[in-house]
Amino acid sequence: xxxxxxxxxxxxxxxxxxxxxxxxxxxxxxxxxxxxxxxxxxxxxxxxxxxxxxxxxxxxxxxxxxxxxxxxxxxxxxxxxxxxxxxxxxxxxxxxxxxxxxxxxxxxxxxxxxxxxxxxxxxxxxxxxxxxxxxxxxxxxxxxxxxxxxxxxxxxxxxxxxxxxxxx
Amino acid sequence: xxxxxxxxxxxxxxxxxxxxxxxxxxxxxxxxxxxxxxxxxxxxxxxxxxxxxxxxxxxxxxxxxxxxxxxxxxxxxxxxxxxxxxxxxxxxxxxxxxxxxxxxxxxxxxxxxxx
Numbered sequence: 001x002x003x004x005x006x007x008x009x010x011x012x013x014x015x016x017x018x019x020x021x022x023x024x025x026x027x028x029x030x031x032x033x034x035x036x037x038x039x040x041x042x043x044x045x046x047x048x049x050x051x052x053x054x055x056x057x058x059x060x061x062x063x064x065x066x067x068x069x070x071x072x073x074x075x076x077x078x079x080x081x082x083x084x085x086x087x088x089x090x091x092x093x094x095x096x097x098x099x100x101x102x103x104x105x106x107x108x109x110x111x112x113x114x115x116x117x118x119x120x121x122x123x124x125x126x127x128x129x130x131x132x133x134x135x136x137x138x139x140x141x142x143x144x145x146x147x148x149x150x151x152x153x154x155x156x157x158x159x160x161x162x163x164x165x166x167x168x
Numbered sequence: 169x170x171x172x173x174x175x176x177x178x179x180x181x182x183x184x185x186x187x188x189x190x191x192x193x194x195x196x197x198x199x200x201x202x203x204x205x206x207x208x209x210x211x212x213x214x215x216x217x218x219x220x221x222x223x224x225x226x227x228x229x230x231x232x233x234x235x236x237x238x239x240x241x242x243x244x245x246x247x248x249x250x251x252x253x254x255x256x257x258x259x260x261x262x263x264x265x266x267x268x269x270x271x272x273x274x275x276x277x278x279x280x281x282x283x
Binding site: 002003004005006009010011012013014015016017032033034035036037038039040041042043044047048053056058059062064065066067068069070071072090091092094096097098099100101102103104106107108109110112113114116117122123135140143144147148151152155160161162163164165166167168 | 169170171172173174175176177178179180181182183184185186187188189190191192193194195196197198199203205207208209210211212213214215216218221222224225226228229230232233237238239240241243253256257264265266267268269270271272273274277278280281282
């Protein structure tokens, strides 16, 4: 049984929304991941102020000079230097309203806030590249066989102490 | 993203996630998540609100040291300043057609490709 929101929190049920709109459009239903086993759980070994933090975001962010995402189960990812100028970041995604993200990419890919936390001494440092991909991948097989190993390879090279994941 | 979080945690990386889609996150069941009750596309806060974005990111990272066990989804206190749920619940599907060629934000981005 998935964890339910508290009664006093008015949340939009995006799974139900998508089911309804897809069936109305005659599309095949999207099969959301359902994980009933408890997740693995690893305690950090250092305080955040001494930790290297890696960012992974699924908002379809690319840097000027990089190839944009295509919208048919694109399982590639982009390495975004964490010192990138936010004005050089772009978004490409089929499934969310990018109006705000195109005004300020930090709303889905918060490298500005992370840099501030480093400046304030609250986190130690950032992994040199933040990793960006485009969510909404239909094939869990391709997610497991293509995207995840590629992300893991990059993370292994950067040796972060903790990873922040930002979906859309 | 929940599957990725579970996978990374299984490899030994402590992970923390943001979410604005409770049902999707609860279903994928990542180790830890901070919930931002905003319209999709603002998981880390509103545009050009660096203080708010920083608070949200700090809260997500804080879970690494406060969550007692896997599966916690912690609602953050931020509230969107205008009504938005009725629109989000309407059935209009705003997904764009799924092209298999790169979809650039700006045409000039395609000309700037170097990698």
